[in-house]
Amino acid sequence: MKHRNKWHTLAIWWLAALATVAVFADFLANDRPLITSMEGEIRYPVLNEYGVSLGWVKPYTPTIRNWYKQEPDWAIWPPVPYAAGASDLKNSNFRSPFAAQETGNRARHYLGTDKLGKDTLAGLIAGSRVAIFVGVGAVLISLLIGLLLGGTAGFFGDHTLRNTRAHWWGWSVGGLLGVTYAVISLIPFFRAAGAWSAGLIIISSFIAGGWCCAKILGRIPPFKKPASFPADSVVLQGVELFANIPGLVILIALLAIINRPSIWVVVVVIGVLRWPYVARFLRAELLRIRQLPYIEAARVSGIGRWRILFAHALPNALGPLIIVSCFGLGAAILLEAFLSFLGIGIPADKVTWGSLLRQSRSHPSAWWLAVFPGTMLTLTVLAANLLGERD
Amino acid sequence: MIRYFLRRLLLLPLSLFLLSLVCFGLRQITPGDPVHRLLPEAESRQANDDPSAYDRAYHRAAVTLGYDRPAFYFSLYNAALPDTLHHVVRPEERAMLRALTLRYGNWEAVQTYYRELRRLSYSSTVDREYLPTLRRLLLQDDPAAVAATLQPLAAVPELGPLLQAFNEVKVKGRWGDLLLPAFRWHGFDNQYHRWAGQILRGELGFSLADRRPVGPKIFAAAKVTALLNGLAILLVFLLAIPIGLYAAGYRGGWFDRLTTLGLFLLFGIPSFWLATLLANYLTTPAFCMDLFPSMGLGKLPAGAGWWSALRIRASHLFLPVICIAYPSLAYVSRHLRQSAVEQLQQAYVKTARLKGLSSSAILWRHVLQNASFPIITLLGGIFPALLAGSVLIERIFNIPGMGQLLYNSALERDWPVVITLVLLNGILTALGLFLADLGYAFADPRVRLNTPQQPSS
Numbered sequence: 001m002k003h004r005n006k007w008h009t010l011a012i013w014w015l016a017a018l019a020t021v022a023v024f025a026d027f028l029a030n031d032r033p034l035i036t037s038m039e040g041e042i043r044y045p046v047l048n049e050y051g052v053s054l055g056w057v058k059p060y061t062p063t064i065r066n067w068y069k070q071e072p073d074w075a076i077w078p079p080v081p082y083a084a085g086a087s088d089l090k091n092s093n094f095r096s097p098f099a100a101q102e103t104g105n106r107a108r109h110y111l112g113t114d115k116l117g118k119d120t121l122a123g124l125i126a127g128s129r130v131a132i133f134v135g136v137g138a139v140l141i142s143l144l145i146g147l148l149l150g151g152t153a154g155f156f157g158d159h160t161l162r163n164t165r166a167h168w169w170g171w172s173v174g175g176l177l178g179v180t181y182a183v184i185s186l187i188p189f190f191r192a193a194g195a196w197s198a199g200l201i202i203i204s205s206f207i208a209g210g211w212c213c214a215k216i217l218g219r220i221p222p223f224k225k226p227a228s229f230p231a232d233s234v235v236l237q238g239v240e241l242f243a244n245i246p247g248l249v250i251l252i253a254l255l256a257i258i259n260r261p262s263i264w265v266v267v268v269v270i271g272v273l274r275w276p277y278v279a280r281f282l283r284a285e286l287l288r289i290r291q292l293p294y295i296e297a298a299r300v301s302g303i304g305r306w307r308i309l310f311a312h313a314l315p316n317a318l319g320p321l322i323i324v325s326c327f328g329l330g331a332a333i334l335l336e337a338f339l340s341f342l343g344i345g346i347p348a349d350k351v352t353w354g355s356l357l358r359q360s361r362s363h364p365s366a367w368w369l370a371v372f373p374g375t376m377l378t379l380t381v382l383a384a385n386l387l388g389e390r391d
Numbered sequence: 392m393i394r395y396f397l398r399r400l401l402l403l404p405l406s407l408f409l410l411s412l413v414c415f416g417l418r419q420i421t422p423g424d425p426v427h428r429l430l431p432e433a434e435s436r437q438a439n440d441d442p443s444a445y446d447r448a449y450h451r452a453a454v455t456l457g458y459d460r461p462a463f464y465f466s467l468y469n470a471a472l473p474d475t476l477h478h479v480v481r482p483e484e485r486a487m488l489r490a491l492t493l494r495y496g497n498w499e500a501v502q503t504y505y506r507e508l509r510r511l512s513y514s515s516t517v518d519r520e521y522l523p524t525l526r527r528l529l530l531q532d533d534p535a536a537v538a539a540t541l542q543p544l545a546a547v548p549e550l551g552p553l554l555q556a557f558n559e560v561k562v563k564g565r566w567g568d569l570l571l572p573a574f575r576w577h578g579f580d581n582q583y584h585r586w587a588g589q590i591l592r593g594e595l596g597f598s599l600a601d602r603r604p605v606g607p608k609i610f611a612a613a614k615v616t617a618l619l620n621g622l623a624i625l626l627v628f629l630l631a632i633p634i635g636l637y638a639a640g641y642r643g644g645w646f647d648r649l650t651t652l653g654l655f656l657l658f659g660i661p662s663f664w665l666a667t668l669l670a671n672y673l674t675t676p677a678f679c680m681d682l683f684p685s686m687g688l689g690k691l692p693a694g695a696g697w698w699s700a701l702r703i704r705a706s707h708l709f710l711p712v713i714c715i716a717y718p719s720l721a722y723v724s725r726h727l728r729q730s731a732v733e734q735l736q737q738a739y740v741k742t743a744r745l746k747g748l749s750s751s752a753i754l755w756r757h758v759l760q761n762a763s764f765p766i767i768t769l770l771g772g773i774f775p776a777l778l779a780g781s782v783l784i785e786r787i788f789n790i791p792g793m794g795q796l797l798y799n800s801a802l803e804r805d806w807p808v809v810i811t812l813v814l815l816n817g818i819l820t821a822l823g824l825f826l827a828d829l830g831y832a833f834a835d836p837r838v839r840l841n842t843p844q845q846p847s848s
């Protein structure tokens with residue numbers, strides 16, 4: 001490809017624009033004005049909503065449910081004066097972008113409407129927010145797990161992490177016992193219902209159990225022998241076992257039986273499913289990097305191993321890793337669209353590209369519901385793939 | 392080679408065991424009460440008219456189905472809990488007992504309260520007016536809510552013992568007991584052992600949705616999916632190998648440039664979008680392009696000859712097969728091209744060329760064999776893709792295959808079918824990866840000799 005750089009720039013611009021749309025979605029498409037003057041008072045209805053949900057400001061009184069029926073002195077509306085989930089019954093039953101629309105003096109439904117008169121363009125804007133959220137969230141989670149495991153495996157290998165046997169056995173067995181004890185006894189004992197307090201109890205009992213066990217085992221002679229932790233074998237074995245799990249099938253089964261669908265579950269599950277790719281890639285990268293002369297030089301000059309890993313080796317692997325993450329971003333967005341097209345996992349009131357596509361199935365002649373979300377999805381996946389291509 | 396083979400073979404049962412644990416876990420956390428759904432209709436209808444008869448029927452069914460046994464070979468539990476909690480067969484009541492005991496730590500008092508509550512709930516002496524409240528209490532695990540419910544009933548003489556029992560629970564709390572853990576070995580008479588044994592013997596149970604046996608139901612769907620995917624894979628290999636090889640062989644030529652761009656675009660277009668577009672525009676009269684019959688596999692008229700049968704099937708299968716095939720086509724030919732390009736720079740290619748072999752002979756005889764890694768990967772990935780990839784395509788084209796079955800049963804919470812499908816898919820995934828690894832080892836001796844090499848990805 002000769003014009004590689006030109007296309008790369010385009011892909012970066014597309015993703016950046018999409019991220020901007022996702023961040024400012026509420027200011028681009030909303031069923032209330034951005035700024036308006038009512039009864040001599042300047043109001044910021046969209047900003048006010050944010051403030052209310054954060055608890056910083058009080059809602060305007062009296063509460064206005066339908067801004068379309070208000071008659072303010074003047075008002076600046078968002079470019080798309082419709083909210084994603086809000087129905088417009090006057091323009092219901094699949095109104096085409098070119099058909100006559102009864103919108104009064106408001107802007108037309110530029111990209112048509114669906115059965116209940118929901119605006120397609122507003123749906124696309126809201127959908128880009130869901131897509132970016134799921135994509136970025138899943139990539140971050142997979143990076144978090146993958147960086148930790150793949151980094152340790154690749155950098156330390158099987159023979160570098162050396163300590164006494166008591167240390168390794170104590171921390172792994174004792175830590176496990178500590179966590180088990182916390183779950184079955186300590187959490188009910190302290191009546192820790194919240195996630196934070198339960199997490200605190202689990203972590204502290206892991207530390208306590210591991211420390212005690214390592215100390216006790218340290219007194220037994222056979223455990224005083226030095227041993228190395230086979231980080232590479234353990235992680236590779238984990239990746240291999242994980243690869244045997246039919247991820248997508250379990251994902252469908254899991255999401256379908258969860259009672260309350262939530263976008264967070266989707267993010268976490270996709271992120272967890274994708275960590276082996278990151279771990280495997282980073283391991284290979286670090287295997288290469290750790291043999292480079294500058295790492296050797298750092299080791300000789302007495303810099304600590306963990307510091308070499310985080311301050312010198314990982315930054316060198318970061319560039320390729322970002323490229324791979326772009327690929328992961330595309331895959332996660334695709335998977336999210338896949339799930340919402342099936343109608344599982346994502347809450348029913350959230351409008352996504354996949355859910356718009358699903359609606360087009362029930363009404364094939366509404367071409368705008370099939371073409372626009374699909375184009376957005378395709379362009380995004382293509383852009384991500386282009387950036388993620390390794391050469 | 393033998394050692395490598397054995398090591399991989401040893402991993403297989405381990406992954407299958409882990410997979411069965413995952414499936415069993417899924418089965419345990421599935422909401423909904425399987426015993427209730429499997430009760431004969433005459434008995435499950437009693438739930439409202441004759442609760443005590445229903446309770447007896449429920450208990451009988453739960454014992455027959457093995458739900459009164461411990462879940463696993465051993466259990467690690469809080470010492471305040473009894474080791475026989477699994478004998479309480481109703482899941483909601485079990486949850487209530489567990490919550491109350493973990494709150495107050497006094498199992499004896501909770502047990503007295505529970506016995507009193509059950510006796511009163513199904514007795515004929517208590518005024519009928521209170522029965523619904525009492526039965527709701529059987530499910531109530533929040534002590535504050537229990538107290539609030541019991542408060543107005545304090546004046547009723549029959550319920551005196553119940554209130555007293557609940558007071559005992561609250562007053563005689565033994566909080567300290569909660570600090571002790573307990574371990575118990577249950578032996579082989581447990582739910583997991585029973586379930587795994589049934590699966591191994593091929594008794595897959597009955598679907599909760601229509602009470603048909605699971606095995607034949609899945610087999611019927613699997614035939615359709617296998618046909619669909621088999622055709623798609625055939626198509627992929629027939630097209631991808633020549634495309635990849637020729638694009639590499641004539642690198643930089645018009646064919647290469649065209650296919651590289653085209654395959655990149657194809658790889659990026661989500662198959663379910665293309666499938667939606669094709670299904671919307673080519674199978675419905677909405678845009679006057681009703682070229683293909685819509686949806687399903689088509690009905691064969693009785694006594695149809697093989698030619699008309701083939702025509703009907705082919706017209707129904709054409710679009711789905713294309714939609715399943717093209718992402719894999721793009722994937723395989725792109726990777727094949729890449730590795731063939733690498734191979735073409737090797738010395739042996741130059742030798743072959745100097746020997747006077749034609750380019751096509753070099754490509755087909757020498758380069759293909761060495762560049763066949765992506766093909767092996769695809770072969771390994773076929774089995775998992777068989778189900779997962781065709782979920783959407785089968786839904787869009789309404790084909791009664793395994794993907795459709797998985798989707799429908801997952802939505803209906805029909806766990807015997809879902810679990811069997813997950814398990815089947817897991818076995819196929821593990822087998823596919825195993826075969827792919829063996830294939831790698833045959834194609835590339837470096838893998839089996841386990842020499843250090845730069846991993847390619």
